[in-house]
Amino acid sequence: DTGVSQDPRHKITKRGQNVTFRCDPISEHNRLYWYRQTLGQGPEFLTYFQNEAQLEKSRLLSDRFSAERPKGSFSTLEIQRTEQGDSAMYLCASSPGQGGYGYTFGSGTRLTVV
């Protein structure tokens, strides 16, 4: 297992279009997190899954955002009707649930909305 994989690495889309990102966590990790990071800021928590259950969503996750983790494996993050303010790096992390040191992050998907 080579770590957390995210696809695509870069995405450019026109305002109003829908986009979907994929995250493949470390196979034995049952917890999966999505973060968003804008320039000059630290990553901001969006949502968290334990297996297939979405257990927490931040207020940043507007109704245009939806995340799924079918069968507790990979996860997708979809943004509908994209806006320029959605331009950011979207990071995925997974953990075995034993504390903060167990987090492994992917390299992220950079979204640019034009």
Next chain:
Amino acid sequence: DAKTTQPPSMDCAEGRAANLPCNHSTISGNEYVYWYRQIHSQGPQYIIHGLKNNETNEMASLIITEDRKSSTLILPHATLRDTAVYYCIVRTNQAGTALIFGKGTTLSVSS
């Protein structure tokens, strides 16, 4: 989770020790101090964590004051590859609790 305060930026000469401070004056008794770093265009990477004792691993050392209100991350011999944003985070060890990042400290190592 308690909040942390870090300087926005620091410089260090290659080969010298880099000492990155973090204030967490409102830390609770069951909260740990975690350090992550983020190299440009990559996701954050775990460095080290501790509760109240000093800790050392192959990457760094963590010194926590006796009152636990502050800590220092030490990179003993900084290299150019240590140039990154360093985040100090305090949180409990409760499974599933999300890491909450601040703005961190941008460490620039120069030759």
